[in-house]
Amino acid sequence: MLTARIAKIFIAFICLSALSACAASRSEVAIPSQSSSQQETGMAVVILPPVDARQFEASPKVPFAPSLKEPAQITDTQITARAVGRKRNGYGMAMGDVLLTSPQTASSLVGDAVKAGLRDSGYRIVEANDPAYATAPKISVRMNEFWTWISPGFGSISLDNITNLTLEGSLPALSVPATIEVREHKGYIAITESAWAPFIDSALAKVREKVRLIMNPKITELRSVAR
Numbered sequence: 001m002l003t004a005r006i007a008k009i010f011i012a013f014i015c016l017s018a019l020s021a022c023a024a025s026r027s028e029v030a031i032p033s034q035s036s037s038q039q040e041t042g043m044a045v046v047i048l049p050p051v052d053a054r055q056f057e058a059s060p061k062v063p064f065a066p067s068l069k070e071p072a073q074i075t076d077t078q079i080t081a082r083a084v085g086r087k088r089n090g091y092g093m094a095m096g097d098v099l100l101t102s103p104q105t106a107s108s109l110v111g112d113a114v115k116a117g118l119r120d121s122g123y124r125i126v127e128a129n130d131p132a133y134a135t136a137p138k139i140s141v142r143m144n145e146f147w148t149w150i151s152p153g154f155g156s157i158s159l160d161n162i163t164n165l166t167l168e169g170s171l172p173a174l175s176v177p178a179t180i181e182v183r184e185h186k187g188y189i190a191i192t193e194s195a196w197a198p199f200i201d202s203a204l205a206k207v208r209e210k211v212r213l214i215m216n217p218k219i220t221e222l223r224s225v226a227r
Contacts (some may be wrong), residue, residue, distance in 0.1 A: 024087075027087075027098050028082075028100065029101065029196045030104065033108075034112050034113040034116040034208050038125065043123055043137075044126045044133075045126070046138045050141040053142050053143055054066050054080070054106075054146065056075075056083075063149040063150075063160075064162050067094065068083060069095065069097050082101075082104065082106065083106070084100055084200060085147060085161075086147075088149065088152060091152070092151075107141075110143050113204040114211050117208040117209065117211025118139075118211060120208065120211075121211070121212050123215065137169050137170045140167070140168045142166040145163060147162055148161040150191060157187070157189075157190065158187045160184065161182070162183055163180070163184075165180040165181075165207070167211070180207055182206045182210065184202060
């Protein structure tokens with residue numbers, strides 16, 4: 001009995017040590033893009049390359065501010081473009097960062113979620129080689145926030161994400177710039193490397209849904225009537 005108890009304590013210690021080592025190092029994750037089928041009909045629109053307007057800080061006082069373990073790297077756009085989160089230990093101390101695997105970037109993931117939401121609303125996304133490109137309305141996407149972090153708690157731990165986008169364009173639904181804001185939260189017993197990708201993907205799915213609702217022509221028409 002005593003031997004079994006010691007063995008369990010030893011295994012728990014090993015697991016905690018492994019998790020601590022992972023928390024201290026940089027991780028790279030691959031997140032599937034929000035896929036969607038191209039509309040055969042519908043209004044043609046162009047999505048301009050999203051602008052990454054996030055502000056990285058060397059030593060932020062809040063966990064939702066983008067940061068990197070190596071402060072000198074916050075001016076390296078090759079790294080910040082792929083940065084999506086920061087790990088923390090049980091005391092809330094910032095540890096290793098989480099990057100997307102190249103060539104994925106935070107703005108490319110967000111851009112794909114916006115495109116998927118527009119297609120879900122019936123729009124046809126066109127590229128530069130499409131004859132409709134020159135005259136199609138252009139939609140710009142500004143990524144103000146897109147960050148995921150660990151929030152330790154008493155007897156539990158969670159992942160949190162905040163996403164904030166601004167959409168502008170010459171469309172009735174965007175007569176005034178639209179704000180897309182998502183806050184995602186999920187609790188875990190322990191957060192492993194494999195938890196990050198599906199959690200961030202769930203936040204992107206909510207971005208997609210909010211874009212669909214905001215850009216839906218029928219809802220836009222109802223808003224116009226209400227005014």
